[in-house]
Amino acid sequence: MTPMKNVFRIAAVSLLGFGSAQAADTMVPGVARRLTVEQYTRVIADTFGPTVKIGGRFDPDVRVDGLIEVGAAQVSVSSTSLSQYDAMARSIAAQVVNEDNRLTMLPCKPASATAPDDACAGKFLAKVGGSLFRRPLTPAEIEHQVRTAANATETVKDFYQGLSLTLASMLTAPEFLFRVESVEADPANRGGYRLDSAGKATRLAFFLWNGAPDEELLRAAQKSELDTPKGLEKQVNRMMASGRLKDGIRAFFDDMLQLAGMDDVMKDGALFPKFSSQIAGEAREQTLRTIVGVVTAPKGDYRDIFTTKKTFLTPGLASIYKVPLAFDAPIGAPDYWKAYEFKAEDPRAGILVQTSFVTMNSHPGRSSPTLRGKALREVLLCQKVPAPPADVNFTIVQDTSNPVYRTARDRLIAHRTNPVCGGCHKLIDPMGLALENFDGGGAFRTTENGVKIDTSGEIDGVKFADAAGLGQAIHDNPAAASCLVQRLTAYGLGRTPKKDETWVETQKAAFIKNNYSVPGLMRSLALSPEFYRAVPNEIKAAFNTP
Amino acid sequence: MKPRTRTLAAGVRRGTMVVAGLVLASAATPAAAVESKSYVLAYFGQAVSSKEGDCPGGLNATLEAQYAKNLQALGYKGAEVEELMKSFGEEGQTWDKNKIGQVMNTRARVNGQAENAYAHPAAVADANLKHVTGTVAYGFNLDGKGAGDAGAFEDPQTHEKGIDNQMFRALGCVDPFRGTLATGTAFWLFMWMAEKDSMPAWLITVEGDDLSKDGPVTVRMSRAIEITKFNANGEARADMTYREDADPRTRANVFKGEIKSGTLSIASTAPLHMMQDQLTFPNFDLANFHMRLTPDNEGRLEGLIGGYQPIEQIYFALGQGGLAAENNYSPELPGMYHLMRKLADGPPDKDGKIWSISTAYHLKAVPAFVVTVAGAEAAANR
Structure with missing residues (x-):
């Protein structure tokens, strides 16, 4: 069974098995993506407010073709993780109806606290159900949930507890845990499928805002306005003008640059004492703020993220960068962010030399030109670097105190004499070595073991002298822009576009013509009919049709 | 382990320093410096060099x-x-x-x-506590008598004779006040741990024509608005930015000093006045202020400051905890007061009474940026 087929089966079976049989009768699932940890958290916060705490362990997100959003379309909910989702759901539901919150979170008060109140329960469940399932509940669904709440209330003799049990069941329903983008026959493409209105609304909202559709988008979907170019454009323009667009841009780049990896970065405290989990979080945020600042600026050019001197800093990050950053805040105030522009003579420019990239692509005790070069190729240029053979001897590379090979360049040259290793290292090392002025903790250095570091290199025939030159070379490399389009398209679709999907090439050309504008590309994708088309083979596979 | 030394300005970016020095100079010193480097206090404690047998007949009674x-x-x-x-x-x-x-x-x-x-x-009746009779102590030749100063100490680091450090002599036979420069003492480590996360940071700014070379410098000690920031391993974090407190009480500490063989030193007849932690030294005064700081290969400073300090300030740090403090670390707090009075060697008052005593404190400092509250980054110093 293919992964996609598996997903459709899971989604379909889940829909039938979790108390929403009425919905499953009328809905054809298209792409089902499991909510990422961030999306789960965001939907809960959007629905119940930020005070509701989420306790529990999520299944790890899976990255496929460089993106968690693609992986999310290929994962299911295991029995183990379902028990975790269940525990989280019960905890959330209990918080919503507890004595402190019920007055503000419930829209009504029951006639009796010990007996069913269908009117009050229905009002609450319809409201939160729409938010959790990212679509209005059908009358049959509301009736089903109200009946469930009433039964539970009669059993436990407590209206709030009964409501809590029903809410918990909704929080473990596949319509909540999965973003189900349902499909319908595509009138413009005979024999093909496209997302239906609800599916479009879900795709648009998560693509542009990384969140659930708002009431206006749901309304437009209900009125089938998203099925007309004019109606779709109206909603896309509205969403592009919203402040929430930055949430969508952040989510995409967080995924593309694999910044969640900062959560796992560990450093040797003796070698890199400034580094901490707090700094790791701030470094991730710095990169996202830098990118959002560049790409949302008027005439913002995506490629400038590799060369910009502008960024945002906290006091802790400023200490790593060894630049002054004073705040006008009282003693004890939490650290906060301040816009900062590196001076012309400062070696820092672009995201490649930010703490996030150089620490994440390093080892706990040393830098790694190889990891950095590999990340540059794979993450930013969408090129595949083969995995190293299983029997590679890394002794020389790891020996940072080797008296003969005193710099990383020296050690890698020695390592590359092994022809098995040489091929790949020639591809990645010249790029990674350009970043050797930045140690494993993100600090600038000019020497290693007392020897001046040589940061010269080349990429695809373009030579450079240092990290700034590397940034400029990536900026100018056509593969960088092409990769961005490829990743953003896959991010929106939940799958990597196939080579024969020529419309993606059209998007690339438009992206370049539009001054490499990321919001422009998002808009262009969101207005493209192909963006909502389901791939026929996968739909057939999902339903076991020949 | 003796810290490795390097020139004071190693790692300094000159372009930044030119701007910084000029701005600070205009605020505090008449001479225009061309290079400036700032530090934040990373450790403070009494400079001690206890040795076996330096108390006659052993330490003071329990x-x-x-x-x-x-x-x-x-x-x-x-x-x-x-x-x-x-x-x-x-x-x-x-x-x-x-x-x-x-x-x-x-x-x-x-x-x-x-x-x-x-x-x-x-x-309180004098308990006649014992004091150090050894010959070695860190510190400075404050009275200028040098080798001819009978009974004065020899510095174990510089081997200079005529060292005045009567505070070490007075307190050095009480166990919580014994130790070495490397270990510190139980009392002063406890005080530092208590104050480091609450006291506004102390700042040291050095200005000179070229801090990589021997020559005259201007040293300014001031206080920050912020508290020193520490890394997870407990060490002060280098390269943080601190705002200099505009309080005039701690803005007059500008001294002429010199760099010689990488070591920054001050031998002044002027006083230092700082404010520290409320429970240690709400006011910290050193007459005849002296300093000796040496950079290591990471650009961190370590060394001593010294001078004549009012005995009441030292006694406040020891005695403000009263009976509880006495039960924790002292055989006799009033006895320690008596000892300091008896061994006091500062300048006498008009009645010939001496109320201050020669001291030496152990300091560590890490590179930092210092900005004035107004002007912020434009006035940045390193």
Whole structure:
């Protein structure tokens, strides 16, 4: 069974098995993506407010073709993780109806606290159900949930507890845990499928805002306005003008640059004492703020993220960068962010030399030109670097105190004499070595073991002298822009576009013509009919049709 | 381990320093410096160099033995002493049952009346505690007598003779005040741990024509608005930015100094006035301010400051905890006061009385940026 087929089966079976049989009768699932940890958290916060705490362990997100959003379309909910989702759901539901919150979170008060109140329960469940399932509940669904709440209330003799049990069941329903983008026959493409209105609304909202559709988008979907170019454009323009667009841009780049990896970065405290989990979080945020600042600026050019001197800093990050950053805040105030522009003579420019990239692509005790070069190729240029053979001897590379090979360049040259290793290292090392002025903790250095570091290199025939030159070379490399389009398209679709999907090439050309504008590309994708088309083979596979 | 040394300006970016120096110079010093480098305090404690046998006949008696002596000095007889001492060190006892504590707490006599011993240490009978008789101590030749200063110490680092450090001599036979520069002492480590996360950071800014070379410099000590930031491993974090406190009380500490063989030194006749932690030194004054700081290969400074410090300031740090503090770390707080008064060697007042004592403190500092509150980053210094 293919992964996609598996997903459709899971989604379909889940829909039938979790108390929403009425919905499953009328809905054809298209792409089902499991909510990422961030999306789960965001939907809960959007629905119940930020005070509701989420306790529990999520299944790890899976990255496929460089993106968690693609992986999310290929994962299911295991029995183990379902028990975790269940525990989280019960905890959330209990918080919503507890004595402190019920007055503000419930829209009504029951006639009796010990007996069913269908009117009050229905009002609450319809409201939160729409938010959790990212679509209005059908009358049959509301009736089903109200009946469930009433039964539970009669059993436990407590209206709030009964409501809590029903809410918990909704929080473990596949319509909540999965973003189900349902499909319908595509009138413009005979024999093909496209997302239906609800599916479009879900795709648009998560693509542009990384969140659930708002009431206006749901309304437009209900009125089938998203099925007309004019109606779709109206909603896309509205969403592009919203402040929430930055949430969508952040989510995409967080995924593309694999910044969640900062959560796992560990450093040797003796070698890199400034580094901490707090700094790791701030470094991730710095990169996202830098990118959002560049790409949302008027005439913002995506490629400038590799060369910009502008960024945002906290006091802790400023200490790593060894630049002054004073705040006008009282003693004890939490650290906060301040816009900062590196001076012309400062070696820092672009995201490649930010703490996030150089620490994440390093080892706990040393830098790694190889990891950095590999990340540059794979993450930013969408090129595949083969995995190293299983029997590679890394002794020389790891020996940072080797008296003969005193710099990383020296050690890698020695390592590359092994022809098995040489091929790949020639591809990645010249790029990674350009970043050797930045140690494993993100600090600038000019020497290693007392020897001046040589940061010269080349990429695809373009030579450079240092990290700034590397940034400029990536900026100018056509593969960088092409990769961005490829990743953003896959991010929106939940799958990597196939080579024969020529419309993606059209998007690339438009992206370049539009001054490499990321919001422009998002808009262009969101207005493209192909963006909502389901791939026929996968739909057939999902339903076991020949 | 002796810190590795390097020139003071190693790693400094000159372009930044030119701007920074000029801005600070215009604010505080008449001469226009062309290079400036700032540091934040990373450790503060008494500079000690205790050695086996430097206290005649061993250290001072335990508190229990001292209290028994004190009772006898107060006129208590054998059986009474025995009875009172029964309550000494009893775990979990309430104040009304702490008979020895009550007597010791009010053993001062002012006009024949019992008074708080810790608020009136001079009114407590001198316990005649022992003091250091060794010949080695960190510090400075404050009185200028040098090798001819009979009874003065020799510095174990510079081997300079005529070192004045009577504070070390006075306190050095009490166990919590003994240690080495590397280990520190229990008392001062405890105080540093308590104050480091609460006191506004101390800042040191050095300005000169070229800090990589020997030559004259200007050193400014001031106080920050912020508290020193520490790494997870407990060390002060380098390269953080601090705002200089505009409070005029700590903005006059500008001294002429020099860099020689990488070591920054000050030998001034002017006073230093800083404010520190409320429970240690709310005011910290050193007359004849001296400094000796050496950079290591990471650009961090370590060394000494010294001068004549008012005894009441030192006694406040020791005695503000009263009976509880005495029970924690001292055989006799008023006795330590008496010792410092007897060994005081600062400038006499008009009546010929001496109220200050020669001291030396151990400092560590890490590179930092210092900005004035107004002008912020434009006035950045390193």
